[in-house]
Amino acid sequence: MATPSTSVTASSTRIRRTPQLAQQPLRSTYRTSKPEPGDLQSNGTRPYSTADNAPQPTDSGIAPLPHRRLICLSGPDTVKFLQGLITNNVHADRHEPFFAAFLDSRGRVLWDVFVWVYPELLAEKENWSCYIEVDASEVEALRKHLKRHKLRSKVAIEVVPEEELGVWAVWGQAQEGINRQAVVADLCDPRGDQSTLWRILAKPNSGLVGDGLETRDVQQYHLQRYKQGIAEGPQEIPRESALPMEVNIDLAQGIDFKKGCYVGQELTIRTKHTGVVRKRILPVQLDFTGDALSSTSTLEAGTDIKQLDETGAIKKGRATGKCVANIGNVGLALCRLEMMTPMRISVESGSYKEGIEFGISVGENGPVVKVKPVLHQWFEERERTLWAKSKPKNMVHLQPE
Template structure:
């Protein structure tokens, strides 16, 4: 029985950034170090507001010697990708950069399961990247347990069968994702409100504090160095009828968090660390909520 699965991710878009200033242009905007992106290494990062609040997250790949690819949320009717495209174009100014929406040229595929990386001949190293069937294969830059991401030229899904992967569906992908504690853009991160470090970006290789300035850096750095993280996006297990996203999680008469997403009997919730202790009985609209802390999460000592 196969231990490798793949799922087409229809809610993803791809934007090409080409031209001689492509790296320096993105370097001043994005939370991660774009200078490290190469044919062998892909990355994950975010674009923030000047005030340091979340706007977009995405993966960055090198397409060729002159181009980078941004894999981002598509959104309903392409709205999220269009907003990101407009934002990048706004900051382009005189940079020698060309922006092109190439979503129609690619299928974005998640490959997951016990043998996902070995099936693709990829090492257990976040972001490790190589060419694949005229496209790109990359270990998930956030967490190797999530498997890999593949950008395939349209109508190339037969390549998945060729590596011995079994077709799955996007819900199976999301159930694994939330169990590992990985956010999916605006599904769990409130636009213009969410803070990167409350949502795991430091541990998930999504922010580089040594790269120099980027938009929103001041708040992000202050949050880190002043120890201001009081909430964390964490996996939850739901026992009972699943509450809707946005439902408050209660610890007695105190609000302990907010459910951000639900997939199967799990989901992600933004938890107020000071209001949850081990063994507490948490409820959300009558359902029992258990908070899980993945191994990769680093909590303040008082909240661990």
């Protein structure tokens, strides 16, 4: 079985691999509407909780990710084989890790993945090789998918034992305190603001966590994701249901719109040509005040988000979004952008108006949890940069405040 050699270690001078956009990080300020006096904290961000007992994201930390597993691909046909299956571009000169997705024939997401490739691995395997990182609950399904498409390709497909190599996340100042000697490979996470969240491959018991660092619970990693609107895994990106643009795989540099044919390409390219993505995953603030349950409650995924009337009750009519996940007051939602935000997506004007409130009804005629979508400035800039050329010329984008 092809597994990482014990001789493959990172030197103390390893340069952190970051996407090109990460070289000049965008500001991570955001807006929900025009700021109100006293609405911002001293660090320029809004508080995510209105209750003392709600879980709070930490400013800095490191956490192992046992819910992520690795599959090793190696052999002389690996590049050609993988190129026809994923949304990002694979070529023999690509020596740094990247984000991508597997799609079905209808262009729906099967798996969101990181493809780990780095010089030491290539030197060890001799041919272009990689580790594919996927949700642990889907590792066997992905392995079977790869086997089914292998046919006569000279590619070895093997699940990497957990005790041989694992995935970690680090955020904030903690990334300055890790033991660089223990890092096998690393990547600045391209799904967020590209300045605060990193991903690391390391061997178990390799001493990655340096002196003075405290290992955090994996829940803290999920909070970091939710703050930045990052969906991950089949619970948040339903297999064979979600579209790649709706879960922001395009904005995370996970789709190469210029590459050749791959499974699911047709719908993806057609959407790019139309220039219209009406729904996207966004971070949301949840308000559990009043009679709306406890702030530690978990809302049911798929619950409709609707506009509230003047009294704070749910209005009848079309849903403006759907709840995806939450931990306390920090959550993810699939939002209709022109209904829940001031963003302009198409020539037709949306229904959004300043001061509109949204909420989720918990149970039939139950209490209402208010939902406030969050627009990070870097998110708007990235969406505008990637999709501006595809939009009609008379399309006017709302500029950030």
